Amino acid sequence: MTTAELLTDCFGRIQGVVHRAVDGLSVDDLAYRVDAEANSIAWLVWHLTRIQDDHVAGVAGTAQAWTEQGWAERFALPFGSGDTGYGHGPDDVAKVRVAGDLLLGYHDAVHARTVAYVGGLTDGDLARVVDRHWDPPVTLGVRLVSVISDDLQHAGQAAFVRGVAERR
Numbered sequence: 001m002t003t004a005e006l007l008t009d010c011f012g013r014i015q016g017v018v019h020r021a022v023d024g025l026s027v028d029d030l031a032y033r034v035d036a037e038a039n040s041i042a043w044l045v046w047h048l049t050r051i052q053d054d055h056v057a058g059v060a061g062t063a064q065a066w067t068e069q070g071w072a073e074r075f076a077l078p079f080g081s082g083d084t085g086y087g088h089g090p091d092d093v094a095k096v097r098v099a100g101d102l103l104l105g106y107h108d109a110v111h112a113r114t115v116a117y118v119g120g121l122t123d124g125d126l127a128r129v130v131d132r133h134w135d136p137p138v139t140l141g142v143r144l145v146s147v148i149s150d151d152l153q154h155a156g157q158a159a160f161v162r163g164v165a166e167r168r
């Protein structure tokens with residue numbers, strides 16, 4: 001398995017979990033929160049997709065799908081166009097009320113851009129330093145593993161919330 005195949009598989013698994021967490025749910029189901037402090041499926045999927053979009057566009061040197069493809073306007077959230085959800089509190093989470101087709105459309109658009117980028121990577125590319133603001137500096141490999149880890153955790157949380165919502 002090549003580096004490109006491994007990364008493509010990882011991001012494909014995230015996409016699969018996201019689809020299983022969102023498919024067939026209403027806006028109210030997607031906005032369901034276990035309690036007033038918890039994250040909703042809608043917020044979790046929006047956030048994980050925003051992080052993937054932001055971070056992969058950053059290392060690829062491209063614009064984010066969020067702004068370039070008009071997703072920010074379609075979502076019409078009361079946040080700045082650069083907002084990824086990092087640092088959001090319960091009131092912010094409650095503001096993410098969107099339909100599943102919108103969430104999945106955005107996620108699939110970001111996924112397509114991601115696999116197009118990682119599909120061309122080789123082992124040698126992973127050592128490239130992409131962020132010198134950390135000690136040690138962050139390499140491309142570390143950044144991509146970080147995105148995969150964060151995305152899988154949030155996708156799993158969304159799947160858990162779906163299970164709770166379906167049993168309530």
